[in-house]
Amino acid sequence: MAKASSSASVAPIPLLKDELDIVIPTIRNLDFLEQWRPFFQSYHLIIVQDGDPSKIIKVPEGFDYELYNRNDINKILGPKASCISFKDSACRCFGYMVSKKKYIYTIDDDCFVAKDPTGKEINALEQHIKNLLSPSSPFFFNTLYDPYREGADFVRGYPFSLREGVPTAVSHGLWLNIPDYDAPTQLVKPLERNTRYVDAVMTIPKGTLFPMCGMNLAFDRELIGPAMYFGLMGDGQPIGRYDDMWAGWCTKVICDHLGLGVKTGLPYIWHSKASNPFVNLKKEYKGIYWQEELIPFFQSVALPKDCTSVQKCYLELSKQVKAKLGKVDDYFNKLADAMITWIEAWDELNPSAAAAAVKLSNGSSK
Ligand SMILES: O=c1ccn([C@@H]2O[C@H](COP(=O)(O)OP(=O)(O)O[C@H]3O[C@@H](CO)[C@H](O)[C@H]3O)[C@@H](O)[C@H]2O)c(=O)[nH]1
Numbered sequence: 001m002a003k004a005s006s007s008a009s010v011a012p013i014p015l016l017k018d019e020l021d022i023v024i025p026t027i028r029n030l031d032f033l034e035q036w037r038p039f040f041q042s043y044h045l046i047i048v049q050d051g052d053p054s055k056i057i058k059v060p061e062g063f064d065y066e067l068y069n070r071n072d073i074n075k076i077l078g079p080k081a082s083c084i085s086f087k088d089s090a091c092r093c094f095g096y097m098v099s100k101k102k103y104i105y106t107i108d109d110d111c112f113v114a115k116d117p118t119g120k121e122i123n124a125l126e127q128h129i130k131n132l133l134s135p136s137s138p139f140f141f142n143t144l145y146d147p148y149r150e151g152a153d154f155v156r157g158y159p160f161s162l163r164e165g166v167p168t169a170v171s172h173g174l175w176l177n178i179p180d181y182d183a184p185t186q187l188v189k190p191l192e193r194n195t196r197y198v199d200a201v202m203t204i205p206k207g208t209l210f211p212m213c214g215m216n217l218a219f220d221r222e223l224i225g226p227a228m229y230f231g232l233m234g235d236g237q238p239i240g241r242y243d244d245m246w247a248g249w250c251t252k253v254i255c256d257h258l259g260l261g262v263k264t265g266l267p268y269i270w271h272s273k274a275s276n277p278f279v280n281l282k283k284e285y286k287g288i289y290w291q292e293e294l295i296p297f298f299q300s301v302a303l304p305k306d307c308t309s310v311q312k313c314y315l316e317l318s319k320q321v322k323a324k325l326g327k328v329d330d331y332f333n334k335l336a337d338a339m340i341t342w343i344e345a346w347d348e349l350n351p352s353a354a355a356a357a358v359k360l361s362n363g364s365s366k
C-alpha cells in the first residue's frame with residue numbers, strides 16, 4: 001500500500017528565536033530590513049542609532065525592536081558612556097552590552113541578502129547559528145575545512161583525541177560585491193567587486209590573528225561578549241574603521257587562551273555600498289602604520305593562568321595595552337582606560353553574568 005504521507009506545511013521554528021538579538025548600528029532609515037524580513041522578522045532587533053539623536057530612524061512595520069540613541073546611551077551608562085564611540089559604527093557594541101540574550105548577530109544597514117551559485121537566497125543568520133552551534137577545531141587544521149558540516153569529516157591523520165573540538169565563540173561571515181578593503185586598496189582598485197563564492201567554513205587556528213569585519217558577524221555573548229568592545233573610534237578620536245579590528249584581535253587572543261573557537265567563511269551577505277575611500281583614508285591612516293606595532297603586540301600577548309573569565313582576561317589585556325602600547329601613542333593609554341570602563345559598564349548591566357565570572361575566577365564553581 002502506498003505510504004500515505006501528509007505533512008501540514010508547518011513553518012519550522014527559527015533556530016534560537018528567543019536566544020538571539022540582532023544588533024544594527026545605523027545613521028539612516030532601515031528599509032534594508034524589508035529584504036531580510038523572511039529571515040529576521042522572528043528575532044528581536046537592537047538598533048543603535050548613531051549621530052544626531054533628534055533624527056527619527058524609520059523601522060519597517062512588523063519588527064520587534066528596541067532603539068537606543070546617544071541620549072539613551074548617556075542616560076543608561078552615565079559617565080561610563082565615554083567608552084562608547086560616537087559617529088562611528090563602533091557604537092554597535094552598546095547593543096551587545098544591553099542585550100540579555102545568549103547570541104548576537106550584528107549586520108550593517110547596507111548589507112543585503114546574497115544569492116548562492118544556484119541562485120538561492122542565503123539565510124545568513126541560519127548559517128551563523130549553525131556555525132555557532134557546532135564545535136571549532138583550533139588546535140589542528142582540518143584540510144577538508146569544517147568537519148562537522150553535512151558531507152564532510154575529519155581527514156586521515158587528524159588526531160582522534162582532538163575530534164570533539166571546542167565551543168565556538170565567533171562566526172565571521174563574508175561579503176559579495178563590495179569587499180571590506182582598506183582605503184588604499186579601495187583607491188587603487190575602485191571597481192573591484194568580490195564575485196567569488198567560496199563554499200567553506202573553517203576554524204581560524206590557535207595562535208593566528210585575523211582581520212575581523214563587523215558587518216556580518218555573530219558570536220556567543222555568554223562565551224565572549226565582554227571581549228567584543230569596539231574601542232574608541234570616530235568623533236574626537238585619532239582613528240576610525242579599526243573598531244572591529246581591535247575587537248577581533250582582543251577576542252582572538254582571549255579565545256585562544258580560554259580554548260574557544262573562531263570560525264570564518266560562510267555565510268555571505270551582499271555588501272551594497274562602498275563608503276568614500278578618501279573619508280576612509282582620513283579615518284584609517286594612523287591605524288595603517290600603528291597596526292605594524294599592534295599585531296606583534298597581540299601575537300606576543302600571554303595571559304596568566306588565573307585569567308579564567310573573559311572579564312579577567314580583558315582587564316589583564318588592558319594592563320598590557322597600557323604598558324606596551326602607551327608609548328606608541330597616548331591614544332592607547334586612553335583606550336586601555338576605556339577597556340576598563342567597558343568591563344565595569346558591562347558588569348553593571350549584566351550583574352548575574354558578572355557574578356558567574358567572579359565565581360569562575362575564584363574556582364568556586366565546583
Ligand atoms: O558614523 C557612522 C557611520 C556608519 N554607521 C553605521 O555603521 C555601518 C557601517 O557603515 P558603512 O556601511 O557606511 O561603512 P563601511 O565602510 O561599509 O563599514 C565597514 O567598515 C567598518 C568600519 O568600522 C564597518 O564595520 C564595516 O562594515 C552602517 O550600518 C552605518 O549605518 C554608524 O553607525 N555611524
Ligand SMILES: [Mn+2]
Nearest residue numbers: 108110273275
Ligand atoms: Mn558598508
